[in-house]
Amino acid sequence: MKKARQARGPALGVAQWGSGKIMHLDFNSEWQVIGPNSNKFKTQLGIIARNGHKVPLTYVEWIDMPENILKDIWKEVKDNTDAPDAYKSHCLRNIGKLWKNWKSRLKCDHYNNKTYVERIAFTPPRVVAEQWRTLVAYWGTEEAKATAEKNKTNRAQVSSVHRTGRTSFAIKREQMKKKGKKTDRISVFIETRSKPDGSIADPESVEIISQFHERLSQIPKEQQTEAVRDQVFTEVMGPDGHGYVRTYGHGPSPADLLRENSRLNYELVKEELSRLQSNYDDLQCKYTDLQRKYDEMYSFMQRYFDGFAAEIHTSASEQGSDASSTQHLQHVDADAETDDDL
Numbered sequence: 001m002k003k004a005r006q007a008r009g010p011a012l013g014v015a016q017w018g019s020g021k022i023m024h025l026d027f028n029s030e031w032q033v034i035g036p037n038s039n040k041f042k043t044q045l046g047i048i049a050r051n052g053h054k055v056p057l058t059y060v061e062w063i064d065m066p067e068n069i070l071k072d073i074w075k076e077v078k079d080n081t082d083a084p085d086a087y088k089s090h091c092l093r094n095i096g097k098l099w100k101n102w103k104s105r106l107k108c109d110h111y112n113n114k115t116y117v118e119r120i121a122f123t124p125p126r127v128v129a130e131q132w133r134t135l136v137a138y139w140g141t142e143e144a145k146a147t148a149e150k151n152k153t154n155r156a157q158v159s160s161v162h163r164t165g166r167t168s169f170a171i172k173r174e175q176m177k178k179k180g181k182k183t184d185r186i187s188v189f190i191e192t193r194s195k196p197d198g199s200i201a202d203p204e205s206v207e208i209i210s211q212f213h214e215r216l217s218q219i220p221k222e223q224q225t226e227a228v229r230d231q232v233f234t235e236v237m238g239p240d241g242h243g244y245v246r247t248y249g250h251g252p253s254p255a256d257l258l259r260e261n262s263r264l265n266y267e268l269v270k271e272e273l274s275r276l277q278s279n280y281d282d283l284q285c286k287y288t289d290l291q292r293k294y295d296e297m298y299s300f301m302q303r304y305f306d307g308f309a310a311e312i313h314t315s316a317s318e319q320g321s322d323a324s325s326t327q328h329l330q331h332v333d334a335d336a337e338t339d340d341d342l
Contacts, residue, residue: 012043013043013044013047014040014041014043014044014080016080017044017080018080021080022080022081022082023037023040023041023080023081023082024037024081024082025037025038025041025081025082025083025087026038027087028170028173028174030170030248031086031087031090032090032168032169032170032248032249033170034170034171034174038168038170038171039166039171041081042168044080045077045091045094045095045098046098046102048073048076048095049095049096049098049099049101049102050098050099050102050126051126052126052127052128052131053128054069054072054073054076055069055073055095055099056069056128056131057099057102057103057106057127057128057131057132057134057135058131058134058135060138062096062097062099062100065096070092073091073092073095074088074091074092077091103135106124106127106132106135107135107139109124110122110124111135111136111139116136116140119136120133120136161201161202162192162193163192163193163194163195163201164192168249169188169192169247169248169249170248170249172188172191172192173188176188176191182226182229183226184226184229184230184233185229185230185233185246185247186212186216186229186230186232186233187229188247189205189208189209189212189233189246189247190209190212192247193205193209208236208237211236212232212233212236215232215235215236216229216232219232233247
């Protein structure tokens with residue numbers, strides 16, 4: 001008889017966490033953690049999110065979490081890593097998603113399909129007993145049931161599931177970049193739905209990718225920029241949901257991506273303006289040089305023509321003087337001949 005596979009136990013925290021040793025973190029342009037410590041750090045954030053003494057489960061939404069708790073979470077991250085302050089909002093948002101996933105997992109494993117007595121009789125491991133009772137009471141309300149039904153409907157619409165496992169989308173993007181692959185949303189979608197042999201994992205993904213290719217076939221290759229391909233992705237998949245950008249994973253929200261795209265567009269425009277300014281400066285230098293040469297040539301020609309005119313004037317004067325002398329001599333000779341005749 002085949003032995004059942006043992007479930008993976010709770011994740012172990014980072015050994016150096018709390019020891020005073022600082023963990024170095026690398027980030028991409030969307031403030032997602034990448035590099036050799038990314039998985040360790042993600043695991044540690046998950047441990048924080050599941051610690052009910054640090055992050056209570058008794059709040060309905062992450063937005064309801066008190067400021068002092070968020071402040072303590074960020075302080076713990078700052079005390080153990082070299083994360084800059086600019087990462088704070090992204091970090092807290094990530095922990096919020098992990099916290100929400102933890103609540104969802106608890107409900108799925110220890111609440112659904114159980115009686116009230118069974119729910120109350122057993123407190124799941126790593127959960128504060130008082131917080132569990134509060135959760136059970138809330139999940140039994142009509143408000144919570146309506147929210148659960150809505151979420152169930154939304155999940156049913158998700159037909160294509162990625163195959164990245166514990167590899168985050170941020171890491172997957174970095175791997176694709178190093179291999180020289182495109183990292184637009186269509187390319188990442190295809191990469192994360194492909195098996196090792198290159199085939200697509202499920203029929204739903206095959207259909208979606210087919211729609212991508214069909215729309216892209218109508219656009220010339222040279223016009224298929226990252227922005228254009230991302231637009232095609234949105235046309236096929238529809239707009240992103242609240243607070244989540246597909247193919248980016250935990251981290252950036254639609255607003256973050258919009259700001260980043262705006263920043264990149266600004267940088268591109270700035271770079272283009274710099275290039276045009278450089279071209280203008282080059283043309284200005286060439287114009288100045290040509291103007292200088294023109295002025296030199298004009299001055300030379302002016303001197304030449306002035307000298308030439310002076311020579312003509314002198315020559316004309318000399319010729320006029322010679323003509324006068326000749327006429328005078330002719331008159332003298334004529335007078336002399338007249339005297340001889342007399």
